[in-house]
Amino acid sequence: MELKPFLRNLPAFEAYNDQYTDALIAALEVEDCPDGFVFVHQGGYGGAMFIILEGSVGIIRRDRPNETDYDVRDLREGEIFGLLSLVDDMPAAATCVAHGPVKIAALTQDGFHSLFQSAPPICHQLQFMIAVQLARDLQEQNEFLRRHMAQ
Template sequence: MNDLRTFLHGLPAFERFNERQLDNLLAQLRLKDFEPGHRIVVQDSQGPALYIIVSGTVEVTRHETIGGEEQEAYDARDGEVIGLLSLVSNMPSPETCTAKTKVVAAELTPERYHALYLLAPAVGHQLQYMVAVQLARDLQQKNKALRKGLAQLKPASLLERLFG
């Protein structure tokens, strides 16, 4: 666990926390292994947990339900967080996260998050902030997709037809 403590303390999201706060976080985390091809989080389903990738690569994909577009996939690697919205009750994941390689991740279930929040409120607040940022990002993407979908539905104005 000392290696995990050092790893977490080196991440920007957790670097400001003292030893006691990190101990409380570590007490709530469980290391999990995932084989290549395993779907860790599935889009439009409630995620099982938040995962901090300790080692390995996870492919993150998102199929936009409005307009049916696939967004460009990206890889999440060591130190990145996936499944963040699983900490919010009844919040389906906006993306699918699939292990590309063997992945080791520190898992924080919603139940353990609530316990952590009571033991180390500052860490809980940091995670809440991360959720808020993720929700804002997702809202911006939905808004962009809606605008694009509406633009495709409405007929072009005379000016748009003349000047493209």
């Protein structure tokens, strides 16, 4: 698989020139992961953001009051998860597990920080995506608390 055309087809990275796209590719680590591979456990520290190149990843959350696991959604090719791991000391909001073999491209915290030198616009895009994810998580938590307080 050629990474540059793949990334250029993703809305998050389609507008960047070759210099920035090449810098992102240099910062990514491509890995093949087996079925059932756990990328991050809820509450743990993932250490990387992942772009799914092939396969699917399940997102599972544990409801702490009654310790019930529930499937949030399945992510597919082209989707990104683990964005919050690029923020220092930010625990994962969910467990992420490979459903079948998965090929991913990982951007570690160190890769993210070094990417600021060669492709700041891509890092700014990722920071925006992190802010959106934090807002979405906050909204979900707020809705969850409202439902449980109404019972």
